[in-house]
Amino acid sequence: MNAHTDLVLKARVRLMSHNERILEGEEGLQVYRTLFTANPHTYAYKLAYVLRDLSETHPRVTRLPEARRALLEEAKAASTRIPADAPAYQRRMWDHTMAQLREIERRLGQAGR
Numbered sequence: 001m002n003a004h005t006d007l008v009l010k011a012r013v014r015l016m017s018h019n020e021r022i023l024e025g026e027e028g029l030q031v032y033r034t035l036f037t038a039n040p041h042t043y044a045y046k047l048a049y050v051l052r053d054l055s056e057t058h059p060r061v062t063r064l065p066e067a068r069r070a071l072l073e074e075a076k077a078a079s080t081r082i083p084a085d086a087p088a089y090q091r092r093m094w095d096h097t098m099a100q101l102r103e104i105e106r107r108l109g110q111a112g113r
Helices: 003-015 026-040 039-059 064-081 093-111
Strands: none
Touching: 003 026, 026 039, 039 064, 039 093, 064 093
């Protein structure tokens, strides 16, 4: 699937005007989702990072295990696209995301009892 060229350009311009290492929050999620469609290997880590961060900090998501799980599932899918030659901290994204998913499953299992 190819992202619309204008959306990719807009996302790149927003990212270039940002002075931090990673653009966070809902804006970061929108930017990295767009750029991930154009270049998955480059933006996989940052998309997975922002998704995991929102799953832990977004006020609407932290109270809803299913919404949190959806964000983490997307982070898991994005982390599979992190290149093998990426730095170790990026390659560990999969492990951290899977640990969070297992914890959610455990909590949901306990809540259903």
